[in-house]
Amino acid sequence: QxxxxxxxxxxxxxxxxxxxxxxxxxxxxxxxxxxxxxxxxxxxxxxxxAHRLSTVVDAHEILVMDAGRIVERGTHAELLAAGGRYARMWALQQSGEVLED
Structure with missing residues (x-):
């Protein structure tokens, strides 16, 4: 790589x-x-x-996809504040749990 x-x-x-x-x-x-x-x-x-969200924390805009569709978009802070899928994935990754694709 x-x-x-x-x-x-x-x-x-x-x-x-x-x-x-x-x-x-x-x-x-x-x-x-x-x-x-x-x-x-x-x-x-x-x-x-990226699946590892720490990779995109500094991005100007993050698009969150699920089943081929954009389900959320925004900055890291905006997506955390929204409390949606990104925020849940972030919490799981920060706790050390493994996410299923």
Whole structure:
């Protein structure tokens, strides 16, 4: 995964798409790579697909999908305040429970 990310970043595209880009990494490496990705994503359109919600906390807009449909959208804070599906998933992930797809 790290090599694929590096190859993409070397091309310096105006749009970045990361589909579960850090899912196979341990927590320490995930945090380090996410910090780097935030830096290189400055000024670019970035689409991040993730089940691990900590990956998208800093996103300008989060779309929550269920069965192929958008069921919620907003910032991390807005979605937590709404108390919907995102807030429930966040609480589960923060408690360390595993979510079913």
């Amino acid at each position: 790290r090599v694929a990310i590096a190859r993409t970043l070397l091309k310096n595209p105006p749009v970045l798409v990361f589909d579960e880009a850090t899912s196979a990494l341990d927590s320490a490496n995930e945090r380090a790579i996410q910090a780097e990705l935030r830096q290189v994503a400055q000024g670019k359109t970035t689409l991040v697909i």
